[in-house]
Amino acid sequence: MPCLILNTNQALEEEQKTRLCLAVSAATAKLLGKPESYVMVLVKDQQSMSFAGTTEAAAYIELKSINLPEDRTAELSQALCSQTAEYLDINQNRIYIEFSNAQRHMWGWDGRTF
Numbered sequence: 001m002p003c004l005i006l007n008t009n010q011a012l013e014e015e016q017k018t019r020l021c022l023a024v025s026a027a028t029a030k031l032l033g034k035p036e037s038y039v040m041v042l043v044k045d046q047q048s049m050s051f052a053g054t055t056e057a058a059a060y061i062e063l064k065s066i067n068l069p070e071d072r073t074a075e076l077s078q079a080l081c082s083q084t085a086e087y088l089d090i091n092q093n094r095i096y097i098e099f100s101n102a103q104r105h106m107w108g109w110d111g112r113t114f
Contacts, residue, residue, distance in 0.1 A: 001034065001038045001065055001066045001102070001107055001109070001114060002028050002029070002032055002034055002038065002039045002040070002063065002064070002065035003039075003040045003041075003042075003062075003063075003064045003065070004024055004025075004028050004039070004040070004041045004042070004061065004062070004063050004064075004080075005041075005042045005044070005061070005062040006020070006024065006041070006042070006043050006044070006059060006060075006061050006084065007044045007047045007049065007059065007060045007061075008043075008044070008045050008046075008047060008049070008057070008058065008059040008060075008088055008090070009045075009046065009047050009048070009049040009055060009057065009058055010045055010046070010057055010059075010088050010089075010090070011045055011046050012043070012045040012046075012088075016087075017043045017045065019087070020043055020087050020088070021041045021042075021043050023083065023087065024041050024043075024080075024083065024084075025039045025040075025041045027079065027080070027083055028041070028063070028080075031075075031076055031079055031080075032065055032068070032069070032076075034065070038109075047060075051094050051096075052094070056094065057088065057089065057090045057091070057094060058090060058094040058095065059084050059088060059090055059094070059095045059096075060095075060096050060097075060098075061080060061084065061095065061096070061097040061098070062097075062098045062100065063076065063080070063097060063098070063099050063100070064099075064100040064101075064102050065100075065101070065102060066101075066102050066103070066104055066107055066114055067101070068099055068100065068101040068102070070099075070101060073099050076097075076099065077097050080097055081095045081097065
């Protein structure tokens with residue numbers, strides 16, 4: 001049920017995207033205490049993106065999950081920013097994260113909702 005979408009203006013090779021997807025998937029499952037079998041990660045590179053008036057390396061992350069622990073968003077932000085910065089060689093101050101807590105009846109999977 002957790003879904004993490006990572007957008008960046010960086011150009012990534014397929015191997016980089018695969019490694020990043022798998023690393024972020026494992027980290028998201030661990031951070032949220034959810035089975036990785038429910039985690040979906042999308043990496044979108046080469047996005048037209050500016051931040052702070054420049055087109056230097058940047059990223060925008062969306063993390064959506066049922067029962068997202070709102071009291072832990074600072075911890076989640078630190079972990080995800082750190083990992084993204086390391087993998088993509090982006091300064092952490094050029095990464096935004098949007099957290100979204102999904103209601104069970106508004107999240108579908110396998111022909112039904114949670």
